[in-house]
Amino acid sequence: MIAGLVLAALAALLPVVYPSTVVLNLGPQILVMGIFAMSLNLLIGYAGMISFGHAAYFGVGAYTLGILLQKTGVGLAPALGLAVLAAALAALAIGFFCVRLGTIYFSMLTLAFAQIVYTVVIRWTSLTGGDQGLIGGIPVPPIRLGALMLPVRSPLTFYYLSLLAATAAFAAAKVLVDSPWGLLLRAVRDNAQRVGFLGASERGLRLAVFVVAGAFAGLAGALMALYVGGAYPDFVYWTKSAEPIFMVLIGGMNSLLGPLVGAAILVSLTAFITQFTNLWGLVLGAILIAFTLYFKVGILDALLRVWARRPSRGRAAERAAAVVRAPSEESPWRS
Amino acid sequence: MDLAAFVACLGSAACMVNQLTSALITGLILFLVASGLSLIFGVMGVLNFAHGSLYMLGAYFSYSLLGLGHFGLAAPAAALGAGVVGLLLERLFIRHISGAPLLYQLLLTYAFILVFDDLAKVIWGYDFVSTGVPEVFRRPPVLVGRAPVPAYYAFIIAAGIVVAAGLWFLLARTRAGKIIRATADNPQMVASLGINVALVSAGVFALGSFLAGLGGVLAAPVRSIFPGMGFSILVESFIVVVVGGLGSMAGAFVAALLIGVVRAFGSVAFPALEEGLVFILMAVVLLLRPRGLLGVGKEL
Numbered sequence: 003m004i005a006g007l008v009l010a011a012l013a014a015l016l017p018v019v020y021p022s023t024v025v026l027n028l029g030p031q032i033l034v035m036g037i038f039a040m041s042l043n044l045l046i047g048y049a050g051m052i053s054f055g056h057a058a059y060f061g062v063g064a065y066t067l068g069i070l071l072q073k074t075g076v077g078l079a080p081a082l083g084l085a086v087l088a089a090a091l092a093a094l095a096i097g098f099f100c101v102r103l104g105t106i107y108f109s110m111l112t113l114a115f116a117q118i119v120y121t122v123v124i125r126w127t128s129l130t131g132g133d134q135g136l137i138g139g140i141p142v143p144p145i146r147l148g149a150l151m152l153p154v155r156s157p158l159t160f161y162y163l164s165l166l167a168a169t170a171a172f173a174a175a176k177v178l179v180d181s182p183w184g185l186l187l188r189a190v191r192d193n194a195q196r197v198g199f200l201g202a203s204e205r206g207l208r209l210a211v212f213v214v215a216g217a218f219a220g221l222a223g224a225l226m227a228l229y230v231g232g233a234y235p236d237f238v239y240w241t242k243s244a245e246p247i248f249m250v251l252i253g254g255m256n257s258l259l260g261p262l263v264g265a266a267i268l269v270s271l272t273a274f275i276t277q278f279t280n281l282w283g284l285v286l287g288a289i290l291i292a293f294t295l296y297f298k299v300g301i302l303d304a305l306l307r308v309w310a311r312r313p314s315r316g317r318a319a320e321r322a323a324a325v326v327r328a329p330s331e332e333s334p335w336r337s
Numbered sequence: 338m339d340l341a342a343f344v345a346c347l348g349s350a351a352c353m354v355n356q357l358t359s360a361l362i363t364g365l366i367l368f369l370v371a372s373g374l375s376l377i378f379g380v381m382g383v384l385n386f387a388h389g390s391l392y393m394l395g396a397y398f399s400y401s402l403l404g405l406g407h408f409g410l411a412a413p414a415a416a417l418g419a420g421v422v423g424l425l426l427e428r429l430f431i432r433h434i435s436g437a438p439l440l441y442q443l444l445l446t447y448a449f450i451l452v453f454d455d456l457a458k459v460i461w462g463y464d465f466v467s468t469g470v471p472e473v474f475r476r477p478p479v480l481v482g483r484a485p486v487p488a489y490y491a492f493i494i495a496a497g498i499v500v501a502a503g504l505w506f507l508l509a510r511t512r513a514g515k516i517i518r519a520t521a522d523n524p525q526m527v528a529s530l531g532i533n534v535a536l537v538s539a540g541v542f543a544l545g546s547f548l549a550g551l552g553g554v555l556a557a558p559v560r561s562i563f564p565g566m567g568f569s570i571l572v573e574s575f576i577v578v579v580v581g582g583l584g585s586m587a588g589a590f591v592a593a594l595l596i597g598v599v600r601a602f603g604s605v606a607f608p609a610l611e612e613g614l615v616f617i618l619m620a621v622v623l624l625l626r627p628r629g630l631l632g633v634g635k636e637l
Contacts, residue, residue, distance in 0.1 A: 052440055054386075054447070099623055103579075106384050109443060110575040114616065117572045121612045240568060244447065251444065281458065287451035294445040295433055 003176050006259060010169040017161055026157035032262070032269045033168040034225045039249035039261030040175060041218030046247075047255035048179055049211045050191030051101075052109045054243055055116025056219055058096065059089040061123065061238030063220030064227035065130055071140045078143055078154070082224050089220020090213050092119070097212035101205055113240065120238045135234035142228060154228060164225055168262075171218055175258055178214065187211055241283070248290060254300025263302050343606035354484035356601040362490055362559070364597025365497025369552035370570050371577035371589050372504060373545030379584050380521045380541045383431060386446040388574065389567025390453035391546045395419040395553025396562045397461055400468045403557075408471035416551040423546020427539050435538075450568070457564040465561040474558075493555050500551065501590060508586060517541060521584070576615060580622045582632020591630055 013033075016025055038060055045051040067085040070076045076084070096115040100108050123130045131137045145152040145159070152159045178184050186207060189197045194204045227233045236242060245268065246261070253264025268286075275282045299307070346352035374388045398415035405411065426449065434441050470489045478485035508514040520527045520537045528534045552570070560566070577596065581588030596615050603614040622630060 046440070052443060054443075099620055102623065102627060105439060106443075107579060110384070110579065114572050114575050114579075114619070117569070118613065118616045125609065125612075241451075244451065247444065247447070281455045283451035284455035284459075287448040287455070290448035291430065291445060291452070294437075294441045294448065295430065298437075298441060 003173070006169075006172050006176065009259070010165065010172075013165055014162070017158060023157070026161055028269055028273060029161050030157075030164040030225075030229055032266045033164040034222050034229060035245065035249065035269055036262035036265035037168050037171045037225070038219055038222035039246040039253070039265050040172060040258055041215045041222065042246040043250045043255055043258065043261045044175065044179070044187075044211055044215045044218070046250055047257075047260075048184065048191065049187050049208060050105075051208060051212070052105065053100075053112040053212075053215075054109050054240070054247070055096075055112035055114070055119075056215070056246055057238050057240065057242035058112075058116040058119040059093050059216035059219035060223035060226070060242060061119060061233070062092045063089040063223030064233040064237045065123065065136070065223075066220070067224035068136045068140045068227045068233035069129065071142060072136060072138065078145065082221070085224035085227075086217050086220045089223065090217035092220075093213045093216020094209070097209045097216070101208040101212060113243070116238070116240065116243055120235065120240075123235050123238050130233070130235075133235055136232045139231045140227065140233075142231070160229060164229070167221065167225055171221060172258055172262075175218065179258065183207075183210075248286060250300070251290070251293060252300055254303030254306070256300075256303045257306065260300050260302035264300065267301075339608060340606060343602070346602075346605050350482055351484040352605075354481050354486065356605060358486050358490050358494070360594070360597040360601035361494045361497070362597070363600055364594035365494060365501070366552045366556050367570065367573055367577060367596060368501060368590055368593035369497065369555070370549045371574035371581075371593055372501075372586060373548035373552075374571075374574045375578050375581075375584070375586065375589050376517075376548075377542055377545040378578070380517055381435070381538050383435070383442055384446070385431075385542075385545070386443065386571065387426065387449035387453060388446075388545070388549050389569075389571030390450055391419045391423055391549040391567070392553040392556075392570050393457060393562075393564070393567035394422055394453065395550030396557040396560075396566065397457060397466075397553075398550070399554040399557045400461070400466055400562055403468050403471060408473050412471075412554045415554045416547055419550020419553065420543045420547030423549075424539060424543040426546070427542035431542070432535070432538075450571075453567075454564045461562075461564075463564065465563045467561055468557045470558050489558060493559070496555060500548070504548075505586065573615065576619045578629075580619055580629055582629025585629070585631040588629055588631030 013029070016029070038056075041059075042053065042056045045053050045056075063085040066088040067081050070081040070084060071078070096112070100111045100115065103111055124133055126132075142154045145154060145163075154160060154163065179187070186197065186202055189200075190204055190207050197204050197207070223233075223237060226237065246265075249264030249268050250261045251264065252267055253262065254260030272282055272286075275285050279285070346356060370388065370392050373391075374385060377388070378384050395416055395418070398418040399411055402411035402415050430445060430449075431442070434445055470487075474487075474489035474492060476488050478487050479491045480486075506514075508517060516527065516532055516537055520532075520534060520541075524534050527537070553567075573596065577589050577592045580595070581590070581592030595618065599614050599618055600611055604611045607614060626632075
């Protein structure tokens with residue numbers, strides 16, 4: 003929590019100390035995708051549920067916000083709230099089916115259901131604009147802060163808006179995963195049968211975390227829609243589900259901040275690669291292949307592991323040691 | 338919803354033949370792809386997300402080869418090409434993570450979707466391409482009753498049925514099939530009998546990839562070919578496996594044909610919902626029979 007707050011404070015100072023367009027452009031994207039990746043990591047890292055269709059909830063959040071702002075007179079804050087709610091409801095409906103199945107089938111089903119959401123977006127042209135996305139963009143009323151009117155699309159305002167949202171989301175997630183409920187979640191990942199012996203409902207827990215993750219993903223989607231001023235079908239496409247998976251893997255799945263590190267790397271890398279080629283799938287695919295074959299441990303996980311092995315183990319190091327588990331040694335989702 | 342059109346179709350022989358043909362084509366092509374996926378999964382425990390990409394490669398190979406030669410040569414060569422790509426995929430990459438956590442297996446094959454799609458863009462371009470109906474099949478339609486069925490459609494159906502029967506024969510009646518089924522059940526036991534399990538795995542992966550490629554080859558003249566075309570059939574293959582039941586080839590066959598029928602007649606009755614119906618079918622099966630229609634053993 004402290005590390006996160008320090009990071010947030012540093013991020014808040016960054017545009018003041020170093021007001022470059024790179025920071026203002028990439029910063030919000032990293033933060034928003036970081037929320038998205040963190041929400042997926044609640045499933046993958048904490049609950050051991052490998053979802054391949056997480057873009058569905060990102061997309062539902064984005065489209066809900068876009069449609070509300072474009073077609074109704076709802077204000078920004080209620081629209082954000084409703085977008086998160088809609089994503090949570092979508093996750094509830096889809097999760098109801100998916101959590102019934104074991105690991106591999108869960109992955110297959112989440113992917114299949116995300117494809118339905120994509121089909122609906124493409125087909126329901128009158129509501130979503132079909133493959134064009136929400137045509138005409140979405141109008142965003144300025145935020146009124148006392149006498150101050152802040153236009154949301156100005157890079158600086160959006161930077162702080164996304165930082166605020168990310169700080170709140172990560173703090174909320176931190177409270178969740180450190181609560182008894184969060185411990186139970188990890189127990190589901192490690193040994194679902196014993197959770198049943200304790201009298202807790204494995205299926206209920208899995209559904210609950212699926213909904214929570216969907217809600218966070220919806221928040222990220224809604225923020226992304228605000229940022230780019232529209233919602234497009236590729237928000238729901240399977241490649242959008244792939245992005246947070248990369249982030250979780252590369253950043254590390256044993257902490258909440260790992261995926262944020264992954265998001266920072268992937269967003270920067272994408273911005274860099276797309277300057278030279280539009281074949282980013284090839285480059286990212288190659289990186290991922292190398293990663294799965296050779297590295298297998300995310301960056302923050304590797305750092306935490308080094309930290310945990312320090313000779314003088316303070317309290318923080320012990321905590322780190324408790325968090326770090328080598329996935330190859332005691333992973334519940336072994337084949 | 339257009340129930341009037343649906344009822345009218347049920348009463349018309351021409352429309353029935355038309356929709357049944359379409360159902361069989363969709364179903365049989367889907368079965369070819371899904372059976373490969375199911376076979377690889379059953380024997381090796383690897384869920385190959387790149388399976389749809391092999392279907393795509395089959396279609397692209399046949400597009401390229403049809404420009405060079407006769408369909409009778411180009412089609413088998415294109416399907417074999419997909420098989421070879423699958424073999425390389427297994428030997429060079431997937432083999433190395435067979436003992437790794439499931440997550441890494443899923444991710445490795447998932448990464449290959451991105452790679453294959455972009456390679457297709459580099460080699461064949463971003464745009465849709467089309468092979469057109471091969472020369473040999475540009476002939477008068479086959480008459481079923483009085484309803485015409487295009488010659489190529491009849492060929493897809495015949496080829497699909499022949500391959501399905503061949504696959505059943507291979508798995509159920511030959512020594513190789515026994516070894517494959519035994520490997521699915523207990524690879525250690527098979528290995529201790531002196532059989533090279535690595536070779537069986539490689540063979541099964543190549544066979545499964547060949548089946549996906551063959552699906553792509555057969556589909557190439559009737560569907561548009563583009564980078565990313567493998568994804569929707571991958572999703573449908575997953576549905577086939579879930580609906581049909583784990584480890585059941587017969588289940589996969591029934592499920593694939595059922596999906597073909599649902600799509601063909603659904604497109605008449607509920608034109609807006611055609612794809613949705615397939616998912617509704619899956620949801621219903623999952624709720625009523627979590628093991629799938631013909632699934633055996635434990636719950637999924």
